[in-house]
Amino acid sequence: MRYSGLKVIKEALTGHKGWRPTWRDPEPKKSYDVVIIGGGGHGLATAYYLAKNHNITNVAVIEKGWIGGGNVGRNTTIIRSNYLLDGNEPFYELSLKLWEGLEQDFNYNAMVSQRGILNLVHTDAQRDAARRRGNAMILNGSDAELLDTDGVRAMYPFLNFNNARFPIKGGLLHRRGGTVRHDAVAWGYARGADLRGVDIIQNCEVTGFKIENGKCLGVETTKGFIGANKVASCVAGSSSRVMEKAGMRLPIESHVLQAFVSEGLKPVLDGVITFGAGHFYCSQSDKGGLVFGGDLDMYNSYAQRGNLPVVEDVMEGGMALIPALGRVRMLRSWGGIMDMSMDGSPFIDKTHIDGLYFNGGWCYGGFKATPASGWCYAHLLATDTPHKVATAYRLDRFRKGLMIDEKGQGAQPNLH
């Protein structure tokens, strides 16, 4: 179904009886050219770009629950292109450019809002690191501005500038960063893929792979066997559980990351702020709630909920940065399961099994990557060569010593 202003007016005058389901609900066919496992943002974007860029439309997206019910519905909706390393920044810059044209591209209101992201710095060393990062961003076609204390004060006068331990010395401002209505991303891609003939099959769990002589022939599901020339796993958070069925062990641990929303407030915060001295970041949603998050719970988890010590830690970070938060009530919190990889960077690659492809390991950066992840995964599936901005996201990079470790933490997933 296509939307237009005229259609909205017509439906308003006729009792909204003409709206139809946004995508079909088909039964699976016997086989497809490509079967994508996982109907989240990345899987749906992959299907959309397979159809749109490569004209491959005999495609199914298989989802265990309902589409958009996983991490694309459980994040803090931030988009940005402010990475340091060569293996990452061109990829995220492509993603941000795709975000900028996304709504026109798939004719769906995703509420892309480039309201700016400010990473605060609190020490001279942090300012040096911010300057270096900003230069790397600019070299890769992104934007960055280094602000001094007065520059930050002009934007956000309510921050605690004179915190004795962590005074605010400035910040790195990334004006093109911002927020997006996360659910609409899944729905927009789903509708776009469906319109081009992709079958979106919900409530269908993959229970195994059919692999013969080193070639993947399809997937066993709760709705029977579905054959495929190519099978593409795209289930970040549950990657280890799915790929285990193909006999693979991954360089990934699953961890829970919590996020929080306050009660609705009048507009107080028109951009995204990150605290540089603790784990806390904050933006304000269009409904008025402050959306904020912090660190992982630190232990392996598939629970989609965390524990209280991290809640306390995030609130302490918030109070250190914005003392006025003390008067705000927290409304709700949730947890999402992250594929935490061994170097903090993702994978978009073939596996050693012919016809089986893998996309995962997004750590807590999956949402912003959605368009480029789909774009590059579709490119890999269609051409069997990695897209030029995703050549570093290989599964064998640890064996070769080609890690992409933005924070230099080593093989300790919960520290990335």
Added chain:
Amino acid sequence: MIINHPILGPRDSQEFTYLGDASLIDRPDWQADNAADQFHDYLYLRDNPAGEHRELWFHEQGDRSWLVVTRNTVTHEILNVELARDVARARGRSK
């Protein structure tokens, strides 16, 4: 979460730092012919199960002992706590 320390009794998990899968106790033999492959798997690959998981916790804010905690990663229920020293010795290590 409350971790029932074998020596100190029930302690808040905030006193501990988390390392990861207890298989990190089983360091490969560096003189083996395929030592490079073994160390790659040891350092970088994980089973990452949904369900029971044996994992290493360090009592950093307490007696600084290493523990092997058996915990369900779906429910966060802690099923068993052992001293890592005992686990390592049971596997034939000297300490």
